[in-house]
Amino acid sequence: AAVAATLAVRGGAAPACAAPPPRALPAAPPLGGTVHIGKATFYDSKGAGGNCSRPGAPANRLYVALGPGEYAAGASCGGHLDVTGPKGTVRVLVMDQCPECEPGHLDLSAEAFARIADPVQGVVKVSYRAVVDPPLPGPLTFRIKEGASQWWFAVLVGDHSNPLRAVEVRQGDSWRAATRQDYNYWLIPSGAGPGPYRIRVTDVYGHRATATGIRMLPGQVQRSTVRMYGAAGPAPSTTPSRSPSARPSPRPSASVTPSLRAPASPPAVLDAAAAPPATPDPVAACG
Numbered sequence: 425a426a427v428a429a430t431l432a433v434r435g436g437a438a439p440a441c442a443a444p445p446p447r448a449l450p451a452a453p454p455l456g457g458t459v460h461i462g463k464a465t466f467y468d469s470k471g472a473g474g475n476c477s478r479p480g481a482p483a484n485r486l487y488v489a490l491g492p493g494e495y496a497a498g499a500s501c502g503g504h505l506d507v508t509g510p511k512g513t514v515r516v517l518v519m520d521q522c523p524e525c526e527p528g529h530l531d532l533s534a535e536a537f538a539r540i541a542d543p544v545q546g547v548v549k550v551s552y553r554a555v556v557d558p559p560l561p562g563p564l565t566f567r568i569k570e571g572a573s574q575w576w577f578a579v580l581v582g583d584h585s586n587p588l589r590a591v592e593v594r595q596g597d598s599w600r601a602a603t604r605q606d607y608n609y610w611l612i613p614s615g616a617g618p619g620p621y622r623i624r625v626t627d628v629y630g631h632r633a634t635a636t637g638i639r640m641l642p643g644q645v646q647r648s649t650v651r652m653y654g655a656a657g658p659a660p661s662t663t664p665s666r667s668p669s670a671r672p673s674p675r676p677s678a679s680v681t682p683s684l685r686a687p688a689s690p691p692a693v694l695d696a697a698a699a700p701p702a703t704p705d706p707v708a709a710c711g
Contacts, residue, residue, distance in 0.1 A: 426624075451493050453587050454629060455502035462528025463687065464509060464550045466537035474520030476501035476608040477580055478566075479645065485535040488516040490523030501608040503587040504555040507532065509540030509548050515555060518587075524619070529552035556629060557653060558585050564625060564648045566638045574640070575615040580608060584652045586627040594622035627652060637680070 453569070454460060461475040467489070473480050474489065476498065481487055488507070490500055500518045507514055507530060514536045522531040530552060534543065541548040565582035572578050581591060592599040602610035619640040626632045635648035667693055 427466070447506050451496040451499075453490075453496050453503060453628075454494055454505060454552070454554045455587075456554045457465060459551050459553045460528060461549070461551050462530060463547055464507065464530045464532050464537060464540070465547050466532045466534045466543065467522075468534050469520060477518045478582070481533070482517050485520045486514060486516045486535050486539075487533045488491065489513040489520035489522040489525070490518060491522050491527055491529055492502070493527045495521040497606040498604050498608040500587055502584050503702050504558045504585065505530070505552050506555055507536070507540060507552040509537075511540050511542070511546075511552045514539035515558070546640060554587075556586065557631075560585050560654060562647065563651050564633060564635055566623060566635065566646045566648065567644065568638075568640060568642045568646075569609055570642045572640065572642050573615065574618040576607075577612040578598050578609045579638075581610065581623075581625055584625060584627060585630055585633065588622075589628045590626040592624045592626075594624070617711065619651070625652065627687040 431559075435543070468480050471480055474487070475495070488494075488505060493499060495518075503518045505516050505518065507516060514532075516532060516536045522529070525531055528595055530550065532540075539545060540550065546630070561583050564584060567580040567582070569578035569580065577593065579591065579593075581588060588604070591602045593602060593612060593616040593699050595601075600612055600616060604614050619638065620636070620638045621638040621640075623635060623638055624632065624634045630655040633650045633652050638646055640646070
């Protein structure tokens with residue numbers, strides 16, 4: 425009987441091996457050189473500037489919202505993507521976040537979607553890549569946030585066209601690094617003094633520009649005399665203007681649409697929506 429009991433125990437089902445958790449893709453903006461395969465839907469920002477805190481949508485209304493992974497806590501803001509669909513290619517400004525979008529899912533403006541596909545399709549397969557050094561709309565702009573003072577500093581940088589890597593403010597004999605917030609303002613919690621400020625801006629491709637004479641004028645857009653890259657021309661005469669200031673609320677999301685399986689991609693193309701390869705299980709008993 426003892427032998428039979430022992431055999432019964434040994435013959436029982438082996439313990440189940442837990443599957444390894446899926447690996448999350450790192451949060452990073454799309455950068456130049458890599459073509460991504462994914463899908464596109466569309467929405468309307470209702471004229472708001474999205475989570476990137478722009479005063480409003482661009483005049484041509486060609487913009488895109490990215491999912492949290494590619495929005496990367498604001499690191500994609502101000503960059504541009506070339507998106508290709510069934511009807512052609514459109515260039516869009518990254519200005520918003522799509523909370524429910526997975527990597528590879530672009531939520532385009534209705535105007536941008538109509539350039540690449542028939543809107544009645546609702547969702548289409550696309551390829552896209554970041555644009556490196558697109559034409560600049562003008563010199564850099566700076567907007568000090570409402571509530572700022574010499575004791576609390578926050579600035580929004582505009583018209584840089586490539587995503588930014590760093591913003592620094594000169595204080596005395598040294599530069600102080602600001603920290604980007606997910607709503608795209610650059611913050612120094614302890615302040616940077618009363619100003620005027622000298623602000624150094626660096627983008628992800630290594631371009632660097634330094635603007636001077638930026639004043640403590642919360643809520644007003646100040647246009648500098650320097651461009652992020654390329655030939656510098658004289659800045660147009662511009663009077664600082666008021667613009668909306670509140671931290672943006674979550675944008676209206678696109679209607680839920682069925683997922684599309686992205687087509688197999690050649691080696692030089694990244695399918696952003698594809699699952700990462702499985703990691704071999706090191707436990708021999710689970711082999």
